[in-house]
Amino acid sequence: MLKLEHIKKSYDKVTILNDINLEIEDGEIVSILGPSGCGKTTLLNLILGITDADSGKIIFQGEDITNVPMEKRGFNIVFQDYALFPNLNVYQNIVYGLKNKPGITTEEELGEMIELLGLKEHLDKKIDQLSGGQKQRAALARTLVMKPKILLLDEPLSALDGVIKESIKAKIKQIAREYHLTTIIVTHDPEEALTLSDHVLIIDQGRISQYGKPDEIVQTPQNGFVKEFILRQLEIKKNNIYSLFTGFMPDSMVS
Numbered sequence: 001m002l003k004l005e006h007i008k009k010s011y012d013k014v015t016i017l018n019d020i021n022l023e024i025e026d027g028e029i030v031s032i033l034g035p036s037g038c039g040k041t042t043l044l045n046l047i048l049g050i051t052d053a054d055s056g057k058i059i060f061q062g063e064d065i066t067n068v069p070m071e072k073r074g075f076n077i078v079f080q081d082y083a084l085f086p087n088l089n090v091y092q093n094i095v096y097g098l099k100n101k102p103g104i105t106t107e108e109e110l111g112e113m114i115e116l117l118g119l120k121e122h123l124d125k126k127i128d129q130l131s132g133g134q135k136q137r138a139a140l141a142r143t144l145v146m147k148p149k150i151l152l153l154d155e156p157l158s159a160l161d162g163v164i165k166e167s168i169k170a171k172i173k174q175i176a177r178e179y180h181l182t183t184i185i186v187t188h189d190p191e192e193a194l195t196l197s198d199h200v201l202i203i204d205q206g207r208i209s210q211y212g213k214p215d216e217i218v219q220t221p222q223n224g225f226v227k228e229f230i231l232r233q234l235e236i237k238k239n240n241i242y243s244l245f246t247g248f249m250p251d252s253m254v255s
C-alpha cells in the first residue's frame with residue numbers, strides 16, 4: 001500500500017498542496033483529477049521522488065520513504081511527451097534502461113511485453129516514424145521492462161484521439177491487472193478518470209475535494225466543486241453529442 005500522510009508543499013510561499021492524505025492499495029489504478037494548476041503534477045512528482053514535500057510522510061509497504069531518493073524508490077514515470085530517444089529505434093528505446101539493470105526482465109518477459117503492447121512490427125522504426133499511440137505504447141514498454149513498483153503516468157491520453165485513446169486505456173487496464181501494478185495517472189479529463197480508474201482523487205486548489213470510486217463520485221458528489229467542475233463537464237459532453245443528433249440543446253443546458 002502507498003500512503004500519503006499530511007503532505008504539504010509550497011512554492012515561493014504559495015501553498016500548492018495542503019494536507020493531502022491518501023491510501024492506494026496494491027494493484028489499483030488511481031487517477032489524480034483536477035483543473036490546470038491545482039497541483040496534480042506536483043503530487044505525482046512528490047510520489048516519484050523528484051520533488052520534496054515541506055512536511056508530511058510518504059509510506060510504501062509500511063516503510064517511510066519520505067526521504068528515500070527517487071532512484072531508490074523504484075517507481076517509474078511515463079512523461080506526457082514520452083521522452084523517447086529520437087536517435088534510437090523502438091527496440092533500442094525499450095531496452096535502454098536494462099543496461100543499468102541487466103537481467104531485471106528476461107528475454108521471454110520482454111517478448112511478452114512487446115506482444116502485449118502490439119509493438120512487434122514497429123521495433124525497427126525510428127521514433128519519428130510512429131503515431132502518437134505507438135509512441136505512447138513504446139514509452140509504456142520502456143518503463144514496464146524496468147519492473148516499477150508503481151507506474152506513474154502524466155496525462156497519458158491527452159495527445160491521443162478517440163479510438164487510439166480507448167485502445168491505450170484498455171492496455172493500461174490490462175497491464176495493471178495482469179502485473180498487479182499500482183498505477184497512478186494524472187489527468188484533467190473527468191471522463192478519462194472515471195472510466196479508467198478504480199479510485200479517483202479530485203483536487204481543488206491543492207486540497208482533496210473527493211476521493212472515491214467512480215460510481216461514488218458520479219452518484220454522490222461530495223461538494224459543489226465536484227458537481228460543478230466534474231459532473232458539469234460530463235453533462236456538457238453528453239449534451240454536445242445529443243445536439244449533434246437532434247440539432248438542439250436540451251432545455252437544462254440553455255441558460
Ligand SMILES: Nc1ncnc2c1ncn2[C@@H]1O[C@H](COP(=O)(O)OP(=O)(O)OP(=O)(O)O)[C@@H](O)[C@H]1O
Pocket residue numbers: 011012016034035036037038039040041042043188
Ligand atoms: N518548480 C516550481 N516552482 C514554482 N512554482 C511551481 C513549480 N512547479 C509547479 N509550480 C506551481 O504550482 C502550481 C501547481 O502546478 P502543477 O504543475 O502541479 O499543476 P497541475 O495541476 O499539474 O497543472 P496542469 O494540469 O496545468 O499541468 C502551479 O501554480 C505552478 O505554477
